[in-house]
Amino acid sequence: MLTIGKYSFGVGDRFAHQAAAQLRAFQKLADDGVDVAPVWNKSNREHTFVGSRPQSVYDAAKAAVEKLGWAKPWHVDADHIQLATVEPFLPCSDFFTIDVADWIGKAAPASDIDTFVDRHSELVGSLELAGLSTPLQITGDDVRRVAEQYLLAVKEAAVIYQHIASVKGSGNLVAEVSMDETDSPQTPPELLIILAAMADEKIPLQTIAPKFTGRFNKGVDYVGDLAQFEREFNDDLAVIAHAVKQYGLPENLKLSVHSGSDKFSLYPIIRESLRRTGAGLHIKTAGTTWLEELIGLAEAGGDGLELAKEIYLYALDHVEELSAPYASVIDVDASKLLDLATVQQYSGSEFASSIRHIPANPMFNASMRQLLHVSFKVAAKTGSRYTDLLVANEEIVGKQVTENIYERHMRPLFLG
Known part of the structure; x- marks a missing residue:
């Protein structure tokens, strides 16, 4: 089976120009x-907004891998796909983020729920799992309630996984199940309980992305x-370790944090x-790269700065x-946005200091950064003007991309 390494890091590249700069990090x-x-x-929504195709992500990544001589594993993620959107990703992806948020809260047939509850009496009680802060307290009513909330979503994940596996072969893909883009966090x-259901449906997921308590806004x-x-994070790690042993899920199953970037x-x-x-x-950090492109163009001055201002x-x-499609993951305070003059x-x-995410900088403007984070399709509307400027200013833009990923994300996360 294709397995993903112990640590993996998702990077987005809206315009497919920064793969080499990202890989340098x-x-x-x-x-x-x-x-x-x-x-x-890169998600189907993002491809739609900028007019690109999933194959472009693979092509850019492969070119970067060859250019820099990267001999270690790498992957291309069909991000937040559903059955209706997965087809174009099948030839060029080996990592599939299966998004079942739309099925959460929709009840499975009563007989399926009854069967699940009867099958999993081991979930009921005071569960003392290694690594937990306190034992999990789960009642029979809790198991039924969670099954009513999530069982249909798990079954949909199984349908999507089986479709992907029928095309790719079950040994040729990494499966992630995402439940983060929903209203309520999963405790x-x-x-x-959800992982028990995943095991019942025989989904060999290697990562799972729950929704955590708190706001995971884009770019801040x-x-x-x-x-x-x-x-929550530590208890989730303990739950995953237990579920792997209890239910025979893949040994490398790990927690996925869909951060929205910059947490x-x-x-x-x-x-x-x-x-x-x-x-x-x-x-998964996703869209910071597009902001680093804007920062690089602003730093370059001239036509780059002019276009960055036009986009803003x-x-x-x-x-x-621009905010409406991302209303649940941004908090833009219009009163704090810089005016035209x-x-x-x-x-x-x-301009760069206003959107570069260094909170200690008095010029940093979180609302401006979030607004621009979701405004990448404005750049796409300029056609080749934007991408030509990326090429013309490749060195300064690439420097921003590499430094952002390495200095602000990787070092604090993995090195301290």
Whole structure:
């Protein structure tokens, strides 16, 4: 079976120009003694917005791997796919993020729920699992409630997985199940019940992405109770380790954190938990690369800065339209967005400082960064003008991309 390494790191590349710059960060980390597998990801929604095809992600990644002589594993993720959207990803992906959020809360047939509850009496009681902060307290009513909430979603994941496996071959793919894009977080007891259902459906998932408590907004830091996240994360690791032994799930099954990027305050917690437990991790950072491109173009000045300003000013006039598809994962305060006159007067370094995620910098503007994070399709509308500028300013843009991934994400997460 194709297996993903202990540590893997998802990177997005909206315009398929930064794969080599991204890969350099993985090389730098490998030079530090930590091997992390790159996973290039791009969702069907993002392809639709920019007019690209899934094959472009594979092609860009393969070119980068060959250019830099990367001899370690790498993957291409069909990100947040469903049965209706998976087909174009099948020839060019080996990692499949199966998204079943739309089925959460829809009840499976009553007979299926009854069968599940009867089959899993071992879930009921005070469960003392190794590594838990406190025993899990699960009642029979809890098992039924969770089955009513999630069993149909798990069955849909099985349908999608079987379809992918029928085309790719079950030994030629890495399966992840994503439940993070939903309203309510899954608690550790709920995760255990869900994993029991996954095993019943014979889904050989290698990573699972639950929704954690707190806000995971795009492009900015975590908003929530750090102590609660630490308890949840550690308890989830304990639940996964138990489920692997109890239900025969793949031994390399690991937790996946769909971060929305830049959850800096969580990195020390995650790093210490991985050190203490020896667990693996998949973390998906996605869209920061597009912002680093804008930062690089701004720093380059001239036409690059002019276009960066144009994109922002267009976004400023279309805040609601651009934000709507991402309403659950951004918090843009319109009153804090820089106005047209201010931005027009900005130098390249000032514009870059406004959106480069260094919270200690007094110029950093979280609302401006989040708005631009979801405005990549504005750049796509410029056609080759945007991508031509990426090529013309490849060195300065690539430097921003590499430094962002390595210095702000990888080092704090894996090295400290």
